[in-house]
Amino acid sequence: MKRLAIIAALLLVAAVATYFVVTRKASSSKNGATNTTINVPVNSSSTNAAENGNINVAPSRDQMLAIARLFAERYGTVTTANPNANLDSVMLFASDALKATFVRMEKSNAGPSATKVTTTSSQALTFSIRSFDQTQGRGEVSVTLQRKEQTDGLASPRNYTQTLLLTFVIEHGAWKVSVAAWGPAQ
Secondary structure (H helix, E strand, C coil): CHHHHHHHHHHHHHHHHHHHHHHCCCCCCCCCCCCCEEECCCCCCCCCHHHHCCCCCCCCHHHHHHHHHHHHHHHCCEECCCCCHHHHHHHHHECHHHHHHHHHHHHHCCCCCCCCCEEEEEEEEEEEEEEEECCCCEEEEEEEEEEEEEECCCCCCEEEEEEEEEEEEEECCEEEEEEEEECCCC
16 A cells, blocks of 8 residues: 555656646757756645546656656755655665665764754755666756755754756666766855
8 A cells, every 4th residue: 555655656746747847848859859957846736647547657758857856855855863864765766776875874874963953955946857768768867956954053044056966777667766966065
Protein backbone atom coordinates (compact mmCIF):
# COMPACT_ATOMS: atom_id res chain seq x y z
CA MET A 1 0.00 0.00 0.00
CA LYS A 2 2.86 2.40 0.88
CA ARG A 3 4.55 1.61 -2.43
CA LEU A 4 1.32 2.33 -4.31
CA ALA A 5 1.01 5.67 -2.53
CA ILE A 6 4.59 6.57 -3.48
CA ILE A 7 3.99 5.59 -7.11
CA ALA A 8 0.76 7.62 -7.17
CA ALA A 9 2.60 10.63 -5.73
CA LEU A 10 5.35 10.35 -8.36
CA LEU A 11 2.77 10.08 -11.11
CA LEU A 12 1.00 13.14 -9.75
CA VAL A 13 4.23 15.12 -9.76
CA ALA A 14 4.93 13.92 -13.31
CA ALA A 15 1.48 15.12 -14.36
CA VAL A 16 2.11 18.56 -12.84
CA ALA A 17 5.48 18.79 -14.57
CA THR A 18 3.84 17.74 -17.85
CA TYR A 19 1.28 20.51 -17.42
CA PHE A 20 4.03 23.10 -16.97
CA VAL A 21 5.96 21.83 -19.98
CA VAL A 22 2.88 21.73 -22.22
CA THR A 23 1.52 25.14 -21.21
CA ARG A 24 4.75 27.13 -21.31
CA LYS A 25 5.76 29.04 -24.39
CA ALA A 26 8.21 27.09 -26.51
CA SER A 27 11.75 28.20 -25.73
CA SER A 28 13.39 25.98 -28.28
CA SER A 29 12.70 25.09 -31.87
CA LYS A 30 10.74 22.00 -32.90
CA ASN A 31 13.87 20.30 -34.21
CA GLY A 32 14.59 18.62 -30.86
CA ALA A 33 16.88 21.16 -29.22
CA THR A 34 17.94 19.91 -25.80
CA ASN A 35 18.18 23.20 -23.87
CA THR A 36 14.91 24.02 -22.14
CA THR A 37 14.23 26.39 -19.28
CA ILE A 38 11.07 26.05 -17.24
CA ASN A 39 10.09 28.59 -14.61
CA VAL A 40 8.36 26.88 -11.73
CA PRO A 41 5.83 28.98 -9.81
CA VAL A 42 6.22 29.16 -6.03
CA ASN A 43 2.69 27.93 -5.32
CA SER A 44 1.36 25.22 -7.58
CA SER A 45 -1.66 22.99 -7.25
CA SER A 46 -2.71 19.92 -9.13
CA THR A 47 -5.42 17.35 -9.57
CA ASN A 48 -5.01 13.64 -9.13
CA ALA A 49 -4.24 12.65 -12.71
CA ALA A 50 -3.36 9.11 -11.62
CA GLU A 51 -7.04 8.50 -10.85
CA ASN A 52 -7.98 9.59 -14.37
CA GLY A 53 -5.50 7.17 -15.95
CA ASN A 54 -4.03 9.91 -18.17
CA ILE A 55 -0.35 9.32 -17.39
CA ASN A 56 2.27 7.74 -19.62
CA VAL A 57 4.46 5.65 -17.29
CA ALA A 58 7.40 5.19 -19.70
CA PRO A 59 10.49 7.12 -18.52
CA SER A 60 9.97 10.47 -20.25
CA ARG A 61 11.56 13.90 -20.33
CA ASP A 62 8.72 15.27 -18.19
CA GLN A 63 9.21 12.58 -15.57
CA MET A 64 12.93 13.33 -15.47
CA LEU A 65 12.10 16.99 -14.78
CA ALA A 66 9.59 16.09 -12.08
CA ILE A 67 12.17 13.90 -10.33
CA ALA A 68 14.78 16.63 -10.73
CA ARG A 69 12.57 19.06 -8.83
CA LEU A 70 11.73 16.61 -6.04
CA PHE A 71 15.32 15.45 -5.68
CA ALA A 72 16.83 18.97 -5.71
CA GLU A 73 14.42 20.43 -3.16
CA ARG A 74 14.72 17.46 -0.79
CA TYR A 75 18.49 17.04 -1.19
CA GLY A 76 19.02 20.77 -0.73
CA THR A 77 16.95 21.00 2.46
CA VAL A 78 19.26 20.11 5.34
CA THR A 79 19.48 20.61 9.09
CA THR A 80 22.17 20.01 11.66
CA ALA A 81 19.42 18.65 13.95
CA ASN A 82 19.04 15.63 11.62
CA PRO A 83 21.95 15.66 9.16
CA ASN A 84 20.83 12.51 7.31
CA ALA A 85 17.18 13.45 6.72
CA ASN A 86 17.83 14.89 3.27
CA LEU A 87 19.71 11.77 2.17
CA ASP A 88 16.93 9.50 3.43
CA SER A 89 14.32 11.56 1.59
CA VAL A 90 16.00 11.18 -1.82
CA MET A 91 16.86 7.47 -1.70
CA LEU A 92 13.78 6.67 -3.81
CA PHE A 93 15.13 8.86 -6.63
CA ALA A 94 18.79 7.77 -6.43
CA SER A 95 20.54 5.15 -8.56
CA ASP A 96 21.90 2.08 -6.81
CA ALA A 97 25.43 3.52 -6.91
CA LEU A 98 24.35 6.89 -5.48
CA LYS A 99 22.34 5.12 -2.76
CA ALA A 100 25.49 3.25 -1.75
CA THR A 101 27.37 6.56 -1.56
CA PHE A 102 24.59 8.08 0.58
CA VAL A 103 24.65 5.08 2.94
CA ARG A 104 28.41 5.55 3.40
CA MET A 105 27.86 9.28 4.05
CA GLU A 106 25.17 8.54 6.63
CA LYS A 107 27.45 6.14 8.49
CA SER A 108 30.22 8.75 8.64
CA ASN A 109 27.96 11.65 9.78
CA ALA A 110 28.49 12.49 13.42
CA GLY A 111 24.79 12.89 14.18
CA PRO A 112 22.79 15.87 15.39
CA SER A 113 24.66 19.02 16.32
CA ALA A 114 24.82 19.69 20.06
CA THR A 115 25.21 23.43 19.52
CA LYS A 116 23.09 25.82 17.49
CA VAL A 117 20.85 24.29 14.84
CA THR A 118 21.28 25.47 11.26
CA THR A 119 18.58 24.68 8.74
CA THR A 120 18.77 25.30 5.01
CA SER A 121 15.57 25.11 2.99
CA SER A 122 15.55 24.93 -0.80
CA GLN A 123 12.96 25.69 -3.45
CA ALA A 124 13.43 24.98 -7.16
CA LEU A 125 13.19 28.08 -9.35
CA THR A 126 14.19 26.92 -12.82
CA PHE A 127 15.31 23.81 -14.69
CA SER A 128 17.60 23.57 -17.67
CA ILE A 129 17.83 20.29 -19.55
CA ARG A 130 21.46 20.07 -20.58
CA SER A 131 21.15 16.71 -22.30
CA PHE A 132 18.49 14.09 -22.87
CA ASP A 133 18.76 10.72 -24.59
CA GLN A 134 15.88 8.42 -23.75
CA THR A 135 17.18 5.60 -25.95
CA GLN A 136 20.53 5.55 -24.10
CA GLY A 137 18.78 6.17 -20.77
CA ARG A 138 20.82 9.25 -19.91
CA GLY A 139 20.07 12.86 -19.14
CA GLU A 140 21.38 15.88 -17.32
CA VAL A 141 19.36 18.64 -15.66
CA SER A 142 20.58 21.83 -14.02
CA VAL A 143 18.25 23.02 -11.23
CA THR A 144 18.53 26.55 -9.83
CA LEU A 145 17.38 26.69 -6.22
CA GLN A 146 16.46 29.55 -3.92
CA ARG A 147 18.05 28.62 -0.59
CA LYS A 148 17.46 30.06 2.87
CA GLU A 149 19.89 29.29 5.68
CA GLN A 150 18.76 30.02 9.24
CA THR A 151 20.82 29.48 12.38
CA ASP A 152 19.29 29.54 15.85
CA GLY A 153 20.04 32.82 17.61
CA LEU A 154 20.64 34.83 14.43
CA ALA A 155 18.05 37.45 13.54
CA SER A 156 18.11 37.24 9.77
CA PRO A 157 18.54 34.27 7.46
CA ARG A 158 21.06 34.08 4.64
CA ASN A 159 19.27 33.95 1.27
CA TYR A 160 21.06 32.85 -1.87
CA THR A 161 20.66 30.90 -5.10
CA GLN A 162 22.62 27.79 -5.98
CA THR A 163 22.65 25.41 -8.91
CA LEU A 164 22.51 21.64 -8.55
CA LEU A 165 23.61 19.62 -11.58
CA LEU A 166 21.86 16.24 -11.73
CA THR A 167 22.93 13.38 -13.97
CA PHE A 168 20.22 10.82 -14.68
CA VAL A 169 20.20 7.20 -15.80
CA ILE A 170 17.30 4.85 -16.45
CA GLU A 171 17.58 2.12 -13.84
CA HIS A 172 14.92 -0.48 -13.05
CA GLY A 173 12.66 1.16 -15.66
CA ALA A 174 12.69 4.65 -14.12
CA TRP A 175 14.81 7.80 -14.13
CA LYS A 176 17.28 7.79 -11.23
CA VAL A 177 19.81 10.41 -10.20
CA SER A 178 23.32 9.00 -10.52
CA VAL A 179 25.31 12.17 -9.74
CA ALA A 180 24.36 15.33 -7.81
CA ALA A 181 26.91 18.15 -7.93
CA TRP A 182 26.50 21.58 -6.30
CA GLY A 183 27.65 24.74 -8.04
CA PRO A 184 28.87 27.79 -6.10
CA ALA A 185 26.40 29.76 -3.96
CA GLN A 186 25.42 33.14 -5.39
